Amino acid sequence: MAKDQFDAYSDRYIDTVEQSISFSGLSHGFFQHSKALMIQDLLALRLSERPNPKLLDVGCGVGxxxxxxxxxxxxxxxxDVSIDSIARARTENPDRKYEVYDGLTLPYDDDSFDMCLxxxxxxxxxxxxxxxxxxxxxxxxxxxxxVCxxxxxxxxxxxxxxVARCPFDADAVLLGTRNMRRRMRKAGLIDVATRNFVFFPSNKSGFRKIERRLHWLPLGAQYAAIGQVS
Structure with missing residues (x-):
């Protein structure tokens, strides 16, 4: 998708997502909470030795x-590649740092972060x-x-x-877990793994416990692919 197309959705991103998932009866906020819980689990599982990690979110949108x-x-x-999205992210999250980039080279030095998302x-x-x-x-x-x-x-x-109902996903080329793991290993990452999530329409603790046990089952709505930098 071209940068100006991303810019066009900077003010209506959430509304557009809500429309694309309306058939499910779930909200954009539910999926955001699901992702936050997965990230929390990954930190406990894979980065517990770094109690105060620094994060870079690539393709952060409006934050x-x-x-x-x-x-x-x-x-x-x-x-993010979207100038308008970064402008909005800076306005809504003034205590955090945001940069625009060209989609090819990240504007940061080597080894600058503990985790890249x-x-x-x-x-x-x-x-x-x-x-x-x-x-x-x-x-x-x-x-x-x-790297997650x-x-x-x-x-x-x-x-x-x-995805089919979402206009800014018109160019999406979805990657399966096997393809993603292969590409992460090719990039030099080690201890590569995938964890599937969003099996249930609830993030209550009981459902979360079951979901953690089912992380190997490739049927969740989304998955997290994780690799360690060598």
């Missing part, structure tokens, strides 16, 4: 998730650029840190329907 996850990190920074972004990246995109996420994270990509699960029928 809608940041109020939910900021308590988990010592700092949260975001970068990218949520539902890679499916917008042209497949020819996937290797470079993954390499850049790897580059800006210090050794021992984490959260993506739509193409095996979930409801997910495919919501």
């Amino acid at each position: 809608a998730l940041h109020p939910l996850i900021s308590p988990m990190f010592s700092s949260v920074e975001g970068v 990218s949520i539902c972004v890679m499916h917008h990246v042209p497949p020819a650029h996937w290797d470079n995109f993954m390499a850049e996420l790897n580059r800006v994270v210090s050794p021992g840190g984490l 990509l959260i993506e739509h699960n193409p095996l979930n029928p409801a997910t495919r329907l919501s």
Whole structure:
């Protein structure tokens, strides 16, 4: 998707997502909360030795998730190709840092962060650029840190329907978990794994316990792919 197309949705992103998932009876906020809970689990599982990690969110959009996850990190920074989205993120999250980038080279030094996060972004990246995109996420994270990509699960029928109904997902090329793990390993990441989530229409603790046990089952609406920087 072109940068100006992303800019066109900066003021109505949430409304557009709400319309695309309206058939499910779930809200955009539910999915945001689900992602925040998954990130919290990943920190406990894979980054517990770094109690105050620094996070970079690549493709952060308007920074809608940041109020939910900021308590988990010592700092949260975001970068996006959309100038308008970054302007809105700066307005709504004045205590965090945001930058615009060209979609190819992240404007940060090597080893600048403890974790790099990218949520539902890679499916917008042209497949020819996937290797470079993954390499850049790897580059800006210090050794021992984490790269995490959260993506739509193409095996979930409801997910495919919501993507088909979303106008800014018209260019989406969904990646399955096996493809994602292969590309993460190709980028030099180690201890690569995927965890599936959003099996149930609830984030209550009982459902969360069951969901954690089912993380291996590739039927959740979304999945998190995690790799460690060597």
